[in-house]
Amino acid sequence: MSNGMINEQSSAAIFFGRMGRYAMHGIEQLGDGTRLGMHALSLIFTRPWQGKHFILQLYALGVGSLVIIIITGAFTGMVLALQGYYTLAKFGSESLLGAGVGMSIIRELGPVLGAFMIIGRAGSSITAEIGIMRVTEQTDALEMMAVNPKRRVLLPRIVATTIAVPLLVSIFDVVGIGTGYIVGVEMLGVNSGAYMAELIAKIDMIDLNGGWVKAGVFGFMIGMICTYMGYRATPTTEGVAKATTQAVVIASVGVLIMDYILTSFYL
Amino acid sequence: MQQYRRIEMTVGVFVFLGLVAIAWLALKVGQVGGIGESGYTLTADFNDAGGVRKGSDIMMAGVIIGRVDDVKLTNNDHATMILRVNEGVKISEDAFASVRTKGIIGDRYIRITQGMEEDHLVAGSEIEETESAINIEDLISKYIFSGKE
Numbered sequence: 001m002s003n004g005m006i007n008e009q010s011s012a013a014i015f016f017g018r019m020g021r022y023a024m025h026g027i028e029q030l031g032d033g034t035r036l037g038m039h040a041l042s043l044i045f046t047r048p049w050q051g052k053h054f055i056l057q058l059y060a061l062g063v064g065s066l067v068i069i070i071i072t073g074a075f076t077g078m079v080l081a082l083q084g085y086y087t088l089a090k091f092g093s094e095s096l097l098g099a100g101v102g103m104s105i106i107r108e109l110g111p112v113l114g115a116f117m118i119i120g121r122a123g124s125s126i127t128a129e130i131g132i133m134r135v136t137e138q139t140d141a142l143e144m145m146a147v148n149p150k151r152r153v154l155l156p157r158i159v160a161t162t163i164a165v166p167l168l169v170s171i172f173d174v175v176g177i178g179t180g181y182i183v184g185v186e187m188l189g190v191n192s193g194a195y196m197a198e199l200i201a202k203i204d205m206i207d208l209n210g211g212w213v214k215a216g217v218f219g220f221m222i223g224m225i226c227t228y229m230g231y232r233a234t235p236t237t238e239g240v241a242k243a244t245t246q247a248v249v250i251a252s253v254g255v256l257i258m259d260y261i262l263t264s265f266y267l
Numbered sequence: 268m269q270q271y272r273r274i275e276m277t278v279g280v281f282v283f284l285g286l287v288a289i290a291w292l293a294l295k296v297g298q299v300g301g302i303g304e305s306g307y308t309l310t311a312d313f314n315d316a317g318g319v320r321k322g323s324d325i326m327m328a329g330v331i332i333g334r335v336d337d338v339k340l341t342n343n344d345h346a347t348m349i350l351r352v353n354e355g356v357k358i359s360e361d362a363f364a365s366v367r368t369k370g371i372i373g374d375r376y377i378r379i380t381q382g383m384e385e386d387h388l389v390a391g392s393e394i395e396e397t398e399s400a401i402n403i404e405d406l407i408s409k410y411i412f413s414g415k416e
Binding site for chain 2: 052056059062063066102166167170173174203
């Protein structure tokens with residue numbers, strides 16, 4: 001009897017102990033990541049400028065993600081037009097199709113789907129690249145040459161994602177609205193004037209601002225999380241692989257959680 | 268170096284594309300008022316705003332001629348609206364403003380009907396003749412309970 005009690009207590013203790021350890025580990029990582037990222041960002045206004053590396057990152061992350069963003073945006077707009085038409089036709093209000101497609105893409109799908117694509121395309125490569133730099137001791141080599149790896153490696157990537165994501169999301173929005181127009185107007189026969197007129201009438205500046213703020217925040221988050229996960233990866237092959245997986249998962253979940261918080265501000 | 272030049276140029280094209288997308292969204296879809304809003308403002312006092320909000324349309328003869336800038340409570344039981352009317356639209360001094368509904372369940376908007384006066388309202392003046400929103404529930408209850416009294 002008393003033996004069972006002790007067992008029960010100790011298993012509860014193990015449970016809570018494990019929970020506490022995970023929580024503290026998570027908070028530690030959050031603090032460490034924020035400090036690392038902020039340290040890198042604090043170097044933004046100090047010489048030597050990292051203009052060239054910033055451009056190279058903008059090329060790798062921004063231009064590199066352009067095709068996938070256009071494809072995703074195109075099919076999102078098309079399927080929204082198709083689904084929206086099917087639903088709206090039941091109420092005889094197909095003329096609202098433009099407003100529906102535009103509203104969903106600008107407020108929600110553009111930033112979130114765009115961010116997911118960029119996490120998959122660019123975020124994972126950031127983590128893997130920095131992780132391998134750690135494994136092959138390239139960051140230590142940089143330090144030996146009196147080059148601060150936070151300035152050279154982390155800063156350009158964080159700034160590049162913060163700037164590239166809003167640009168990519170805007171392209172996503174325009175492409176999505178355009179393909180929605182093609183499906184809705186050209187294929188399903190919605191009035192072409194009604195599509196654009198309803199879109200313009202129903203979407204206000206606050207909707208667009210909400211989308212851009214989301215995109216900027218997501219971009220910043222992707223940069224911070226993916227660079228941190230790479231920089232602090234265990235310098236082994238498995239460590240880098242694990243860090244890359246974790247970076248994608250954490251960034252994706254973070255985007256979804258942040259999306260809800262930001263949406264509640266921009267309603 | 269040659270390759271870096273090419274990368275620079277591609278990035279330039281990418282940034283340009285993104286900015287064009289932003290500009291199109293802001294100007295065409297968002298209809299940003301631009302620097303300094305255009306048009307002029309009038310005020311109007313209603314007993315009941317009936318769901319007209321900031322940004323609701325102002326229409327004359329079924330054409331959008333402006334947007335509602337602000338709706339606020341005055342004198343504890345009146346709704347005062349600030350109406351921003353597009354430049355070039357002249358509204359006579361005895362014009363009539365009413366709260367209407369687009370269709371049966373559509374958005375509320377402000378309808379302005381011209382009066383007979385030759386003189387036009389200047390910026391900042393008030394439209395004195397107003398008609399509040401027609402409340403269907405009030406009408407029904409009036410109809411139901413009118414026989415009992």
